[in-house]
Amino acid sequence: MAERANLIVGDELVALVEDEVLPPTGIGVDQFWEGLAAIIADLGPRNAELLETRQTMQAAIDRWHREHGVGDPAEYRSFLESIGYLVPEGPAFEIHTKSIDREIAEVAGPQLVVPVTNARYAINAVNARWGSLYDALYGTDVLGELPPPGPYNTERGARVIAEARRILDDVIPLASGSHLGSTHYAVVDGQLVVTLADRSTTTTDDSVTVIGWTGPADAPSSIVTRHHGLHVDIRIDRGHSVGATDTAGIADVILESAVTVIMDCEDSVACVDAADKALAYKNWLGLQRGTLTADVDKAGSTFTRTMAPDRTLRAPDGAEATLPGRSVMLVRNVGHLMTTPAVRTSDGAEIPEGILDAVMTVACALPVTGSVYVVKPKMHGPDEVAFACELFDRVERLLGLAPETVKLGIMDEERRTTLNLAECIRAAAGRVAFINTGFLDRTGDEIHTSMQAGPMVRKADMRAERWIAAYEDHNVDTGLACGLLGRAQIGKGMWAAPDLMADMLATKIGHPNAGASCAWVPSPTAATLHAIHYHRVDVAARQRELADRLAAEGPRSSVDDLLRIPVAADATWSDEEIQAELDNNAQGILGYVVRWVDQGVGCSKVPDIHDVGLMEDRATCRISSQHMANWLLHGVIDADRVRTTFARMASVVDAQNADDPDYTPMAPALDGTAYRAALDLVLSGVEQPSGYTEPILHARRLELKETR
Numbered sequence: 194m195a196e197r198a199n200l201i202v203g204d205e206l207v208a209l210v211e212d213e214v215l216p217p218t219g220i221g222v223d224q225f226w227e228g229l230a231a232i233i234a235d236l237g238p239r240n241a242e243l244l245e246t247r248q249t250m251q252a253a254i255d256r257w258h259r260e261h262g263v264g265d266p267a268e269y270r271s272f273l274e275s276i277g278y279l280v281p282e283g284p285a286f287e288i289h290t291k292s293i294d295r296e297i298a299e300v301a302g303p304q305l306v307v308p309v310t311n312a313r314y315a316i317n318a319v320n321a322r323w324g325s326l327y328d329a330l331y332g333t334d335v336l337g338e339l340p341p342p343g344p345y346n347t348e349r350g351a352r353v354i355a356e357a358r359r360i361l362d363d364v365i366p367l368a369s370g371s372h373l374g375s376t377h378y379a380v381v382d383g384q385l386v387v388t389l390a391d392r393s394t395t396t397t398d399d400s401v402t403v404i405g406w407t408g409p410a411d412a413p414s415s416i417v418t419r420h421h422g423l424h425v426d427i428r429i430d431r432g433h434s435v436g437a438t439d440t441a442g443i444a445d446v447i448l449e450s451a452v453t454v455i456m457d458c459e460d461s462v463a464c465v466d467a468a469d470k471a472l473a474y475k476n477w478l479g480l481q482r483g484t485l486t487a488d489v490d491k492a493g494s495t496f497t498r499t500m501a502p503d504r505t506l507r508a509p510d511g512a513e514a515t516l517p518g519r520s521v522m523l524v525r526n527v528g529h530l531m532t533t534p535a536v537r538t539s540d541g542a543e544i545p546e547g548i549l550d551a552v553m554t555v556a557c558a559l560p561v562t563g564s565v566y567v568v569k570p571k572m573h574g575p576d577e578v579a580f581a582c583e584l585f586d587r588v589e590r591l592l593g594l595a596p597e598t599v600k601l602g603i604m605d606e607e608r609r610t611t612l613n614l615a616e617c618i619r620a621a622a623g624r625v626a627f628i629n630t631g632f633l634d635r636t637g638d639e640i641h642t643s644m645q646a647g648p649m650v651r652k653a654d655m656r657a658e659r660w661i662a663a664y665e666d667h668n669v670d671t672g673l674a675c676g677l678l679g680r681a682q683i684g685k686g687m688w689a690a691p692d693l694m695a696d697m698l699a700t701k702i703g704h705p706n707a708g709a710s711c712a713w714v715p716s717p718t719a720a721t722l723h724a725i726h727y728h729r730v731d732v733a734a735r736q737r738e739l740a741d742r743l744a745a746e747g748p749r750s751s752v753d754d755l756l757r758i759p760v761a762a763d764a765t766w767s768d769e770e771i772q773a774e775l776d777n778n779a780q781g782i783l784g785y786v787v788r789w790v791d792q793g794v795g796c797s798k799v800p801d802i803h804d805v806g807l808m809e810d811r812a813t814c815r816i817s818s819q820h821m822a823n824w825l826l827h828g829v830i831d832a833d834r835v836r837t838t839f840a841r842m843a844s845v846v847d848a849q850n851a852d853d854p855d856y857t858p859m860a861p862a863l864d865g866t867a868y869r870a871a872l873d874l875v876l877s878g879v880e881q882p883s884g885y886t887e888p889i890l891h892a893r894r895l896e897l898k899e900t901r
Contacts, residue, residue, distance in 0.1 A: 198226035203467020228591035258645035287676025301732035302452035303720040321451035324721030333694035383509030405506025405514040450720040461796030467535035478557040526550035528571030568602030602627030606634035629684030637815035641884030647760035663750035687713040705730035790867035822878025
C-alpha cells in the first residue's frame with residue numbers, strides 16, 4: 194500500500210494510475226490523487242446517508258407488513274407515500290441528452306454484457322459488432338440439432354445455406370422473389386441487383402440501402418447493405434469451400450450484431466481488492482485505447498487476439514465508406530452499496546467502491562473525443578440517481594471534461610426506482626443514455642422489500658405475476674413518455690441459456706416487439722442470431738406506435754399494478770413441491786458461489802439441476818437466496834431442512850464440476866469457505882441490505898485470498 198493525498202492506495206492501483214492512465218492525459222499525479230481525496234471527503238458522507246435512508250425505509254416497510262400482512266392496496270400506497278418511498282410525479286418533460294452515438298440513440302440491436310476482467314471475453318465481445326450467420330447456424334441447435342462431431346459436414350452446410358437464404362429475405366428484403374436459389378449479386382447505379390433462380394432480376398425494396406462494396410461492382414466480393422439501421426455483408430467467393438457449393442458463390446453472410454457492449458465492473462466480476470480492481474481498470478483502459486490483446490490457446494495452437502479494425506468500402510458515390518469494426522462500449526460501475534479496500538482513508542476506512550469506479554473508468558477513457566457511457570446499477574429512487582449525477586459532475590471537473598460528458602445508464606432493477614422511474618430519469622435528464630429492465634435483480638428486490646408480507650410464490654411462477662408484466666410495460670412507456678425515442682436506449686434483459694439458441698430465436702423477438710431498442714445476449718453467436726429479430730421488427734416504428742397509443746390511451750400499467758406483492762394466495766404446497774423448489778435454489782446458489790469464492794469467477798455458464806447450462810451472476814444468486822430466506826422466515830421450511838438440502842446439493846455440484854482441475858469439492862467436509870458463503874446467503878438473507886449477495890461474497894472471497 195502507498196500513501197497518496199492522505200489516502201492509502203493499493204500498489205497495483207498506484208502503478209496503473211501513475212504509469213499508464215495519467216501520462217497521456219496531462220493530468221498531474223498530485224492533482225489526480227488530491228481530486229479523488231476531495232471527492233471522497235465531500236461525497237462519501239452523502240453516500241452513507243443514502244444507504245441509511247434505504248435501511249430506514251426498509252425497516253418501516255417491514256413493520257407495516259408485520260402489522261398488516263399484504264394489507265389493503267390503498268392503505269399500502271398511502272403508507273409508501275408517507276415515508277417518501279413513493280414520490281409525487283412532476284410535470285411532463287423530455288430528456289435533453291446531447292452528443293449520443295447513433296448506435297445508442299438510433300440503432301436497435303443486440304447488446305452484450307461481458308466481465309471486463311477477462312481480456313479474451315472482452316475482445317470477443319467488442320469484435321462481435323460483426324458475426325457470421327453461417328457459423329451461428331452451423332454451430333448451434335437452430336437447425337434442430339447440434340452439428341455432428343468431426344470435420345465439416347456438407348449436408349449440414351447445405352441446410353445452413355438454405356436457412357441463410359430464407360433469413361436474407363428478412364434482412365435484405367427484395368422487391369420481388371426470394372434469395373432462395375439466387376445466382377448472382379451485383380451493384381448497378383448504387384442498387385443491389387439480384388439474379389433470381391428463374392434468371393429474372395430484381396432489386397431490394399425501399400427499406401434497404403446499399404452502403405458499399407469491395408471488388409468490381411458487377412462481380413463484387415462483398416456487398417454491404419443497411420436495413421432497419423443494421424448492416425448486412427454478403428461475402429461472395431466462388432473459390433471458397435462454401436462459396437463453391439453455392440449457386441451465387443456466397444461464402445458467408447455477416448450480420449452487424451452486437452452494436453453495443455457493456456464492459457462490466459459489477460455483477461459478472463469478482464473484484465474484492467486492489468489487484469482485482471486494477472485488472473478491471475487496466476483492461477478497460479486497453480479497450481478504450483484499442484491496445485488490449487489476449488493470448489489464446491485453441492486446438493493445440495496459440496495466437497494473439499486483438500481488437501478488430503474498421504472496414505473500408507467503395508460507396509455508391511465513388512467515395513470511401515468506413516464501417517466501424519468494433520461495438521460501441523459502455524462500462525458498468527458498481528452501485529452505491531459496497532466499499533473497497535483498494536483505497537482507504539487515513540483512518541483505515543474503506544472508501545465507497547462506486548466513487549472509485551466513477552473516477553477510474555472515466556479517467557481510463559481519456560482523452561475523450563465524445564461521450565463516456567457509464568451504466569449505474571442498483572440505484573434506489575431519484576435521490577440516488579441525482580447523487581450519481583453529482584458524482585459524475587465532480588469527476589468531469591477533476592478530469593477537465595465538459596459538463597455532461599459522462600452519460601448515464603439507469604438500470605431499472607430496484608423497486609423504488611421502478612415506482613419512481615420518471616423522476617429518476619428527470620434527475621438525470623441531461624445525462625440519460627439508457628434504461629432497461631432486469632427481471633432477476635428486480636425480483637430479488639421485490640422479495641426483500643416485501644419480505645415480511647408472507648411467503649412468496651414459487652420462483653418459476655413469478656413471471657406470471659401481474660407486477661412483472663406491469664414492470665416491463667411501465668419501463669417502456671415511461672421511457673417513451675420521457676423522450677427516449679431516437680435519443681437513448683430502452684433495453685430488456687438477458688437470455689440466460691447460451692446453448693438453447695433455437696428457443697432464443699423463437700422467443701426473444703418479444704423484446705423488440707415490446708419496444709426495446711436493445712436486449713442482452715450471452716455470447717457473440719447469440720448476438721448474431723438475435724440481430725435477425727431487429728430486421729424482422731422495425732423497432733423505431735414499433736416505438737412510435739407505442740408512443741401514439743400512450744398519448745391516446747395512457748400508460749398500460751398503474752402504480753397499483755406495480756405494487757401487487759407476489760405473496761402466494763394459498764401457500765399449501767406439497768412436500769415434494771417444496772423440496773423441488775429448495776433443490777433448484779440451493780443447487781443454483783452453490784454452483785455459482787463455489788466458482789465465485791474459490792476461483793474468482795463472477796459470471797459463468799453453470800449447469801442447473803437438470804444439467805442445462807445457464808448464465809449465472811449475482812442477480813440469479815440474489816433471487817434464489819432471497820426466495821429461500823423468505824420461505825424460511827415464514828415457516829414453509831426450517832433451518833435444518835435448508836442445511837440438509839445444501840449438503841445434498843453440494844454433492845450434485847461437485848459431480849457437475851468433476852472435470853474441472855481447479856475445482857475444490859465441497860462434500861463431504863462441507864466446511865469450505867465457499868460452502869459457508871452459500872449457506873450464509875440464505876440463513877442470514879433477511880438481514881442482508883436489500884438482499885444483495887455482495888457483502889457475503891466479498892468477505893468470503895477476501896477470507897480465502899488471505900489464506901493463499
